[in-house]
Amino acid sequence: MRQAQAKHTLTIQGPKSTLEVDCHDGERVLLAGLRQGIALPYECATGTCGECRANPSNGEAVAPLWPEAPGATGCKESEFLMCQSTIRRNTTIRLQREPELLTDPASPPPAYGSATITSVTYESNDTAVVWLTPSQPFSCHGGQFILVSSPECDGYRAYSLANRPAPGDPLKLIIRRKAAGKFTQWLFDEDRRGATINYFGPLGKAHLHPGDDAELAIIVGGSGVSLAFGVLEHAIQADHFRTHRARLYLGVRTQEDALFVEAIKHYVRTSNGALSATIAFSEAPVPEALQTANSDIHFATGYVHEVAVADLKALRSSPTAFVAGPPPMVDGAIRALIMECRIPPNRIRFDRFS
Amino acid sequence: MSWYSVGSLNEFTDGELKTVEVAGIQVLLVGRGEDVAAIPPMCPHLEEPLVHGMCDGRLLTCMKHLWQWELDDGSPVGAAEAPLKMYATRVVDGQVEILVEQELIYERES
Ligand SMILES: Cc1cc2nc3c(=O)[nH]c(=O)nc-3n(C[C@H](O)[C@H](O)[C@H](O)COP(=O)(O)OP(=O)(O)OC[C@H]3O[C@@H](n4cnc5c(N)ncnc54)[C@H](O)[C@@H]3O)c2cc1C
Ligand code: FES
Ligand code: FES
Numbered sequence: 001m002r003q004a005q006a007k008h009t010l011t012i013q014g015p016k017s018t019l020e021v022d023c024h025d026g027e028r029v030l031l032a033g034l035r036q037g038i039a040l041p042y043e044c045a046t047g048t049c050g051e052c053r054a055n056p057s058n059g060e061a062v063a064p065l066w067p068e069a070p071g072a073t074g075c076k077e078s079e080f081l082m083c084q085s086t087i088r089r090n091t092t093i094r095l096q097r098e099p100e101l102l103t104d105p106a107s108p109p110p111a112y113g114s115a116t117i118t119s120v121t122y123e124s125n126d127t128a129v130v131w132l133t134p135s136q137p138f139s140c141h142g143g144q145f146i147l148v149s150s151p152e153c154d155g156y157r158a159y160s161l162a163n164r165p166a167p168g169d170p171l172k173l174i175i176r177r178k179a180a181g182k183f184t185q186w187l188f189d190e191d192r193r194g195a196t197i198n199y200f201g202p203l204g205k206a207h208l209h210p211g212d213d214a215e216l217a218i219i220v221g222g223s224g225v226s227l228a229f230g231v232l233e234h235a236i237q238a239d240h241f242r243t244h245r246a247r248l249y250l251g252v253r254t255q256e257d258a259l260f261v262e263a264i265k266h267y268v269r270t271s272n273g274a275l276s277a278t279i280a281f282s283e284a285p286v287p288e289a290l291q292t293a294n295s296d297i298h299f300a301t302g303y304v305h306e307v308a309v310a311d312l313k314a315l316r317s318s319p320t321a322f323v324a325g326p327p328p329m330v331d332g333a334i335r336a337l338i339m340e341c342r343i344p345p346n347r348i349r350f351d352r353f354s
Numbered sequence: 355m356s357w358y359s360v361g362s363l364n365e366f367t368d369g370e371l372k373t374v375e376v377a378g379i380q381v382l383l384v385g386r387g388e389d390v391a392a393i394p395p396m397c398p399h400l401e402e403p404l405v406h407g408m409c410d411g412r413l414l415t416c417m418k419h420l421w422q423w424e425l426d427d428g429s430p431v432g433a434a435e436a437p438l439k440m441y442a443t444r445v446v447d448g449q450v451e452i453l454v455e456q457e458l459i460y461e462r463e464s
Contacts, residue, residue, distance in 0.1 A: 096400075331417060334417070335408050335417075338408060338415055338420070339408055339410060345420030345433060346433055348420065
């Protein structure tokens with residue numbers, strides 16, 4: 001048997017129940033559990049948030065894949081990050097919660113796949129729309145994300161889907177270049193069309209649910225616009241706008257960062273008046289000519305959560321809120337939604353792009 | 355029985371979160387209108403400092419996964435799966451006092 005195919009048994013022990021899964025040699029414990037239908041705890045799946053901490057019965061059996069992961073800073077000596085570790089032999093890990101099975105037939109477990117980069121369009125110097133053609137059928141809920149890896153950099157990067165693909169459809173990502181970032185440098189520095197990348201997904205809970213029956217409030221900053229588009233695509237497919245309104249708030253710094261204006265106008269028009277869209281500039285006033293030329297969209301000055309909350313406070317019933325983008329922006333929006341708009345936490349779905 | 359003074363009531367605004375050390379034990383104080391609630395500094399869910407959370411003087415919310423609790427008795431609200439542990443508090447002549455006999459900690463697997 002080839003080394004890469006060796007597998008170990010991972011026993012996942014909750015306070016009362018136990019489940020067993022396989023973990024291939026070198027495979028991340030979190031991904032092993034998720035692909036076999038176990039709802040293990042995670043948020044970023046990429047080593048930054050610390051959410052996937054677990055306790056192994058035998059620490060020797062765990063091999064960290066990225067010992068410097070920022071999410072590990074809060075770990076006790078006995079703990080490890082499931083998304084940044086593999087196991088060397090059969091191992092038991094203990095979780096605070098009961099390990100649950102992913103049983104919703106509308107949300108099949110995530111899986112590994114490979115995809116070809118078929119198109120890269122630069123919206124600006126640092127933002128690109130990337131289309132991937134997966135080599136196997138892929139589908140997800142609007143708002144979910146995938147993990148992507150390239151041969152040139154270690155580990156995975158998380159990207160929200162900016163569309164809601166059905167099996168056979170390509171996947172759309174909106175990727176913002178990070179200064180000195182390894183994956184984004186790889187993507188932006190050369191023409192990567194035709195390159196093959198590996199992915200794992202779909203992941204994430206900040207998505208539209210099949211039974212959602214409320215107005216939508218979508219508050220996003222920067223590349224969080226990808227999650228907004230994923231949710232809007234799903235809402236259109238599910239005919240959500242026939243019965244419910246939606247409000248989109250996109251936060252950017254200045255007019256130069258206000259990309260995707262045409263795409264947003266398209267969504268506003270497709271919704272037959274059900275969707276209103278606001279772009280908030282945090283660091284610049286709104287030029288009058290910009291507002292006049294784009295009357296389908298409202299432009300405002302201020303932090304996006306402040307602009308959104310001023311509107312949402314007036315709603316009589318709680319919308320379902322989606323929040324995505326840089327962590328401080330996400331936390332600011334959540335705070336404002338709970339404290340000022342009195343939206344119950346179970347109505348708020350969020351992804352911190354950490 | 356050891357009651358410790360942690361300041362004057364008028365130093366606390368409604369919903370304000372403040373960490374203090376009492377007899378070598380970290381305690382989170384939360385302004386609750388007429389008085390102050392005193393709780394362990396970490397979330398009963400995971401090791402998340404509740405001082406980063408938010409409070410309106412009645413409901414306390416942890417920023418990490420948005421668990422919420424009633425501040426009058428620590429009972430969980432909505433998705434929260436565990437209550438808050440609370441130190442007894444009282445106001446004597448405008449001074450807030452808390453009763454700390456031993457550190458209140460949450461039982462965690464990890
Ligand atoms: C849920 C979620 C959704 C996101 N969606 C988007 C999106 O739609 N668009 C977008 O532009 N950005 C998104 N991000 C941010 C994105 O994932 C990357 O952080 C960003 O693109 C920078 O990647 P980089 O390789 O250029 O930077 P780097 O600084 O090289 O790497 C950034 C991240 O890669 C991982 N990493 C780095 N080194 C290692 C290693 N040695 N081993 C393992 N992992 C490592 C870590 O997670 C690190 O934070 C999202 C993040 C999350 C958590
Ligand atoms: S899920 Fe593992 S660190 Fe975020
Ligand atoms: S850590 Fe506080 S709610 Fe999860």
